[in-house]
Amino acid sequence: MLDSQFEIAIVGAGMSGLTCAQLLHQAGYKVVVLDKSRGLGGRMATRRLHGTYADHGVCYLKPKSDEFQNLLHHLVDRKVSRVWTQTIHEFVDGQIRASQKSAPCYVSANGISAIAKCLSIGLTLRLNHRVSEIREGWQLHCESGEVISARAVVVAIPAPQAAQLYQLEPLKRVEYSACISAIALYPTERQAEVEALEWKGLGCSDAELGWIGIDSTKQVDPAQPSVVVQSNAAFAARHLEDLELQQVGERLLQRASEVGLPWLTSPELLQVHCWRYAFPITPITEKYLAADTVAPLFFTGDWCGGNRVENAFEAGVATADELNRRLSNRPLNQQFWTQIRTTF
Numbered sequence: 001m002l003d004s005q006f007e008i009a010i011v012g013a014g015m016s017g018l019t020c021a022q023l024l025h026q027a028g029y030k031v032v033v034l035d036k037s038r039g040l041g042g043r044m045a046t047r048r049l050h051g052t053y054a055d056h057g058v059c060y061l062k063p064k065s066d067e068f069q070n071l072l073h074h075l076v077d078r079k080v081s082r083v084w085t086q087t088i089h090e091f092v093d094g095q096i097r098a099s100q101k102s103a104p105c106y107v108s109a110n111g112i113s114a115i116a117k118c119l120s121i122g123l124t125l126r127l128n129h130r131v132s133e134i135r136e137g138w139q140l141h142c143e144s145g146e147v148i149s150a151r152a153v154v155v156a157i158p159a160p161q162a163a164q165l166y167q168l169e170p171l172k173r174v175e176y177s178a179c180i181s182a183i184a185l186y187p188t189e190r191q192a193e194v195e196a197l198e199w200k201g202l203g204c205s206d207a208e209l210g211w212i213g214i215d216s217t218k219q220v221d222p223a224q225p226s227v228v229v230q231s232n233a234a235f236a237a238r239h240l241e242d243l244e245l246q247q248v249g250e251r252l253l254q255r256a257s258e259v260g261l262p263w264l265t266s267p268e269l270l271q272v273h274c275w276r277y278a279f280p281i282t283p284i285t286e287k288y289l290a291a292d293t294v295a296p297l298f299f300t301g302d303w304c305g306g307n308r309v310e311n312a313f314e315a316g317v318a319t320a321d322e323l324n325r326r327l328s329n330r331p332l333n334q335q336f337w338t339q340i341r342t343t344f
């Protein structure tokens, strides 16, 4: 029978939840991570397509802080991550141009979710476990009927989803923009053309598009070209409830083809994914929220400080630090990534 009693339960296996869980696990706490999905990483998501991969959430990572840069250096050393490009291009007013700011943009050759898999090494995970209720005690009730007990809980999920689990006013005030991703696969014959392009990722300031990524160029030896086209917030807001998502994806490909790649409208395979809570647009300044309860209950995520993976990472570190202080003040190894063993 599976264990149901833990010192700390963490809801959410995205960057914030996994970072927090790994730090507390390495400090010796008995930790469990629960996620409603069957995969790890949350919005750091990879779709497997006929033996190739495409990142339909996070496109790439561009570190600002030394801590996040250190994490990426270690992931590169362990061959989990690699530099994809130094230059993201822009599509503005019908023109493609190189962005002024060049800096390493990190990805993973096996898809960006490989980073989450690496961060989860050694953790007790319960995937396909949607938490539907948090009762004082703490008891986490899962949709499956399972109940997990813990001394302390960290809810590391988007604020509106957290607000459904626990009534805490500031959670309700964080607003999000949505995003729709079209994930498309093209015939092998297009490979040479794709490799000859002077750009790999294109930020779009357009009425409908936000991003075009030639995702197969993230891989070492791609089987065939894959492309991810992401909408901007306005387009997503208009189409989020559409029943014919395939048509929404076709529209995105058609708009993307206007960058001078007419064949983008004829994929071999097209999948569409809607992100209802893609980017927090009114993040809070604190790195976590703590409920006013005797047994610790924390809320965290990218919405605590920003709307990027790096913000989620920093929020996860700060939450682990504070929770540890509340529980016992064991030494926390903030350099935990140096200890991560990996088989990648």
Ligand SMILES: Cc1cc2nc3c(=O)[nH]c(=O)nc-3n(C[C@H](O)[C@H](O)[C@H](O)COP(=O)(O)OP(=O)(O)OC[C@H]3O[C@@H](n4cnc5c(N)ncnc54)[C@H](O)[C@@H]3O)c2cc1C
Binding pocket: 011, 012, 013, 014, 015, 016, 017, 034, 035, 036, 037, 040, 041, 042, 043, 044, 056, 057, 058, 059, 060, 061, 062, 129, 130, 131, 132, 156, 157, 158, 161, 179, 181, 230, 275, 277, 278, 279, 300, 301, 302, 303, 307, 308, 309, 310, 312
């Ligand atoms: C399309 C798109 C493109 C992006 N591009 C970039 C980029 O290029 N660079 C960048 O830095 N950032 C990017 N971001 C933002 C980035 O994805 C987020 O900032 C970051 O991944 C958030 O991590 P998190 O841990 O806070 O939340 P999440 O990644 O959302 O993780 C939350 C987890 O909680 C789980 N969950 C939710 N509710 C429950 C529940 N009730 N029970 C159990 N589990 C639950 C979810 O399944 C999920 O796995 C992008 C986001 C999107 C959507």
